[in-house]
Structures are given as structure tokens and as C-alpha cells.
Amino acid sequence: MKTEASQLDTMTCQRARLARDARFDGRFFIAVKTTGIYCRPICPASPPKESNVTYFDSAIGASQAGFRPCLRCRPDSAPSSPAWQGTDTTIIRALKLIDEGALNEGDISTLASRLGISDRYLRQLFKRHLGITPTYYAQHQRCLLAKKLLHESHLPIHEIAIASGFNSVRRFNEVFKKIMTIPPSQIRRVQGKETSLTLQLAYRPPFDWVAMFEFLKMRCVEGLEWVEDNVYCRTFAYQSTHGIIKVSQNTKQHCLNVVIDSEQLKDIFGLTNHLRRCFDLDSDSFTIERYIGQVMPSAEIHSGLRIPSVWSIFEAGVRAICGQQVSVSAAHKLVSKIVTNLGSPFHDHFLFPAPQVIADSELAFLKMPLARKETLRNFARWFINDFNESLIGLSDIKGIGPWTIDYLKMRGLSDSDIWLASDLGVKNALKKVSLINSPSHAQPFRSYLTFQLWRQLN
Numbered sequence: 001m002k003t004e005a006s007q008l009d010t011m012t013c014q015r016a017r018l019a020r021d022a023r024f025d026g027r028f029f030i031a032v033k034t035t036g037i038y039c040r041p042i043c044p045a046s047p048p049k050e051s052n053v054t055y056f057d058s059a060i061g062a063s064q065a066g067f068r069p070c071l072r073c074r075p076d077s078a079p080s081s082p083a084w085q086g087t088d089t090t091i092i093r094a095l096k097l098i099d100e101g102a103l104n105e106g107d108i109s110t111l112a113s114r115l116g117i118s119d120r121y122l123r124q125l126f127k128r129h130l131g132i133t134p135t136y137y138a139q140h141q142r143c144l145l146a147k148k149l150l151h152e153s154h155l156p157i158h159e160i161a162i163a164s165g166f167n168s169v170r171r172f173n174e175v176f177k178k179i180m181t182i183p184p185s186q187i188r189r190v191q192g193k194e195t196s197l198t199l200q201l202a203y204r205p206p207f208d209w210v211a212m213f214e215f216l217k218m219r220c221v222e223g224l225e226w227v228e229d230n231v232y233c234r235t236f237a238y239q240s241t242h243g244i245i246k247v248s249q250n251t252k253q254h255c256l257n258v259v260i261d262s263e264q265l266k267d268i269f270g271l272t273n274h275l276r277r278c279f280d281l282d283s284d285s286f287t288i289e290r291y292i293g294q295v296m297p298s299a300e301i302h303s304g305l306r307i308p309s310v311w312s313i314f315e316a317g318v319r320a321i322c323g324q325q326v327s328v329s330a331a332h333k334l335v336s337k338i339v340t341n342l343g344s345p346f347h348d349h350f351l352f353p354a355p356q357v358i359a360d361s362e363l364a365f366l367k368m369p370l371a372r373k374e375t376l377r378n379f380a381r382w383f384i385n386d387f388n389e390s391l392i393g394l395s396d397i398k399g400i401g402p403w404t405i406d407y408l409k410m411r412g413l414s415d416s417d418i419w420l421a422s423d424l425g426v427k428n429a430l431k432k433v434s435l436i437n438s439p440s441h442a443q444p445f446r447s448y449l450t451f452q453l454w455r456q457l458n
Contacts (some may be wrong), residue, residue: 013055017041022205022254023286026078029056031067036181042254043073060132060140068181074151076144077255079204080282090115091125099273101239103138104165109188132418142166143179145269153197155265157184163268184282196261199272202254203281206304206450208250209256211455212279215308218328219319222336223343223350235349236311238274241267242351247279249290256281277414288448294441295449300433302455307447309414314383316412320404321376322368334366341365375399382429389413410447419446429453 016024024041031038031054038056039045056062059075069075102111111134112119127132144233146164149155155163161172177183209230217227225234231248236371243262250257260268276282285304292301310316318338323331342357343350359380363373378397386393391405403422410418419439420426433456441447 010055011399013041013204014050014053015260017053018047019041020044025202025204025254026080026202026282027284029059029062029075029078030054031056031062036067037070038067038075039070040073040075040078043070045070045072047146058130059144060130063140063179064132064136065428066181069147071187074147076147077200077202079202080276081349090117091129094122094125095137096273098138099141100270101165101267103134108134138165139175142178142269145175145272146172146184147180147187148199148272149197149268149312152199155183155197159265160184163265165269196259197265197268199258199260200253200255201258201272201276201279201281203256203279204284204286205254206251206285206388207254207306208302208304209251211302211305212248213458219332221332221339223340224336224352226349226371234311235346235351237351238271239267241265241271242346244347244349245275247275264428278309278311280309280414283307283416289342290443291445292449292452295435295437295439296433296442296452297436300452300456302452305448305451305455307414307416307451308409311352311406313387313412314355314380316408317379317383317404318358318376320407320412321372321379321399323407324372324404334368336356337365338363355383359384373398410450415447416442417446418450420450423450426450426453429456432456 013028017030020042022042029038032052033054034052036268049351079282108122109119112122123133126132126137130137142165148161149160158169161169162396166172173184205423213230214234216232220226231246233246235244241262241264242387243260246259248257256279283306289301289303310319319335322334339350339352342353342361363376366373375397382394382397391408394400394405406418406420409415439449
């Protein structure tokens with residue numbers, strides 16, 4: 001990635017910022033030379049003269065060039081821009097691991113080992129794609145989260161420092177001032193104490209929350225998930241954090257409001273990125289739907305459709321196995337029985353059971369064939385002993401075929417390019433909608449084509 005904007009031409013950036021077009025939010029950032037501030041395209045401030053503006057691909061690029069974030073439009077809240085991604089899977093995985101907190105506890109050598117490369121090559125990848133070091137990227141992400149918490153919560157600064165991945169308040173203040181060019185105290189003036197946290201997670205419109213909410217509501221697992229009006233709720237476990245999330249849409253701000261209720265907020269750094277993945281907030285529907293339009297008649301495309309991912313790959317596997325050859329309703333009754341019988345009680349609800357608990361259970365409470373129960377137990381054992389993101393070895397388990405693996409990739413790993421050709425719902429939808437080209441024309445977004453066809457059944 002170059003320092004200055006390269007993914008869009010200058011004329012496009014100019015028109016987008018003058019129109020405050022939310023479809024470009026996060027795709028580029030506007031640095032104002034006269035004020036030393038960088039903004040989002042949707043910033044409500046009076047637009048500066050074009051001669052005083054420089055465009056950047058990323059907030060990191062603007063920050064590294066010496067500009068500080070605007071306190072009105074808050075660039076830390078912009079949806080990320082994936083336009084440059086796809087050229088190197090190693091750097092994408094490295095960014096994902098850092099966003100999950102890989103450098104909070106470990107060092108660059110440990111991260112490089114997990115990626116199967118040398119730490120020297122890892123630094124070269126970051127320099128080539130981002131123009132920065134892995135350490136700077138991690139520090140910048142921590143500071144963006146901290147700034148978000150300073151704006152949106154009443155958590156004391158020392159708790160924000162820990163929640164953002166810093167080991168001490170002194171180190172937090174030092175790094176924050178260096179990267180953001182202002183001290184935390186200049187943003188935070190009111191301190192308090194709370195056990196719940198409300199965050200605004202931005203997306204780039206269009207985003208059809210109603211379609212996502214309906215999809216999740218239809219598949220709610222009793223004891224684990226529930227809905228309140230237009231709010232989706234569930235218990236969760238993320239690393240060492242357990243709690244409840246409540247998610248609703250804020251259409252005016254183009255974001256989701258997420259309330260996190262937890263007794264400790266140590267892993268918020270990774271949790272916020274996990275939430276973005278689960279609700280598919282960083283996808284560019286405008287770009288995706290151009291690809292879908294090459295396969296599906298444009299009149300049939302449901303704009304703003306996103307992919308709701310399952311909370312964990314293990315939970316996705318259990319749901320997929322229970323959903324084999326049964327209706328959606330029957331499948332989720334089976335999963336509900338697993339949760340209520342084997343899950344840990346949590347605030348009048350349950351946490352999803354751990355793999356070892358399912359592996360050790362006879363599953364006698366489930367009304368399903370013995371072979372299907374054995375598939376569940378074997379999947380849990382595979383997850384404990386042999387799990388890998390390539391899902392190597394999973395097809396060796398009796399009862400797990402191509403459909404189950406593809407479903408896992410799509411909703412468990414958020415793979416954007418899964419075409420569920422053998423799915424009964426897809427087959428039924430194709431009786432209603434005739435594709436104008438082969439599904440291959442929608443690559444690398446065939447998962448969205450699958451969801452578009454599922455939507456035709458509603």
C-alpha cells in the first residue's frame with residue numbers, strides 16, 4: 001500500500017468528500033495540510049480547499065505522515081478498507097492475528113513462527129503492503145481502540161489501557177501521545193465505572209440489517225441467543241472474556257450499536273475485530289454487487305446483503321452437523337438441546353459448550369441417529385487435537401461431507417467465495433431465478449451469491 005491514496009483517483013476522492021458519500025467511508029482518508037488533521041469522507045466539518053488536501057489509503061498512512069485524527073468524525077470509527085487485500089494471504093493472516101491480540105502477549109518472532117515464515121520476511125511484507133512495521137501496526141490498532149473507548153465509554157483510563165492491550169498506563173500514555181499526537185486526557189475528561197460497554201461499529205452502506213436480523217432470529221438457539229424488538233442478543237466466550245452482547249442498528253450513523261456486558265474487559269482489542277467479522281462490517285456491498293450482477297439479474301439482487309458468521313468455527317461445525325438433512329427449525333432445536341444440556345449456566349442463559357464436553361458426552365438427550373452423534377463427538381475431538389484453518393483432515397470424519405465443510409468455511413471462517421451448489425435451498429432458489437452466467441463470474445464473492453439465492457426463498 002502506498003502512503004498516499006492509490007486505490008481511487010483524485011477526482012473520485014474529491015467528489016466523494018464534497019458529497020460526504022458514506023459508500024466511500026474508510027476507503028480513503030482526507031488530510032488537511034493547514035490544520036494537521038485527517039478526516040473521513042463523511043466528516044461534518046466545512047470541506048477544505050482542494051489545494052490544502054492530501055488523500056491517503058489508510059488512517060495509518062495519514063498518522064505516519066504526521067496528521068492527527070479529527071475529533072468530530074473520528075477516523076478510528078471508520079470501516080476498514082479491504083481494497084488492497086487479496087494479493088498476499090500471509091499478510092492478511094498476519095493482520096488478523098495481530099487484530100486478535102497476537103502481539104499483546106507474544107513478540108514478532110512468535111508471530112512469524114505461527115505464520116511459518118521468518119521475522120525478517122514478516123517485516124518485509126509489512127513494509128511492502130503497509131509501509132510500516134508489524135509493531136507500529138499493532139500499536140496503532142491499540143490506540144484506535146483506546147480512542148474509541150475514550151469517546152464512547154466512561155471506563156477509567158487505567159481500564160482502557162488494559163482493555164486496549166497495554167500492560168501499563170505509563171506505556172499507554174507514551175504510545176498514545178506518540179501516535180495520536182495528543183494525550184488521552186485531552187479526549188477523556190469524565191471518568192466513571194461501568195460493567196457494560198457500548199460501542200459503535202461502523203459499516204460502509206448499503207447494509208441490510210433487517211435481512212441479517214431476520215436470518216439470525218430464524219436460527220436463534222434457545223438458551224444461547226434471543227431477540228428484543230430489533231436487537232439481537234447472545235452469550236459469548238472470547239479468549240478469557242465471557243459475557244453478553246446486544247446488537248442493534250444505528251442507521252443515522254451507519255453503524256451497529258453493540259452493548260457488551262462483561263465482568264472484565266481485558267480482551268476487547270480482539271473482541272471488537274471478532275464482532276466486525278461476525279457481522280460482516282468491512283465488506284463493500286457496492287463492489288460485491290457489481291460481481292453478483294454478472295451472474296444474477298440485477299432486478300433480483302437484494303442490496304446490502306451481508307454474511308452473518310457464526311461466533312466460532314466450533315459452534316459453526318456443531319450447527320452444520322445438526323443441520324444435515326433436516327429443516328432449519330429442527331436443526332436449531334437440536335443445537336438448543338446441546339446448549340441447555342451441556343452449556344455452562346451464565347446469567348439465566350448458557351455459554352456454548354466446550355469441545356471437550358461434547359467429546360465426552362453420550363449425547364443421549366439428542367433424538368438423532370447414533371452415527372450422527374458419533375460425528376459430533378469425532379468433530380469435537382478433531383477440533384481439540386487437529387484443528388487448522390485449512391480444515392485438513394476434517395473430511396476424513398465419517399458423516400462430514402463437502403456441504404458441511406463448505407458451510408463451515410462460509411459461516412465459520414467467513415470465506416467470501418463459497419458456492420453451495422449442492423444446497424437444497426440454492427437448488428430451490430434456482431427454480432425461481434435463472435442465472436445469466438456461470439457462478440464462477442462472481443468470484444471471489446460466491447458466498448454472497450449463495451446468500452442472495454437463499455434470500456429469494458423468503
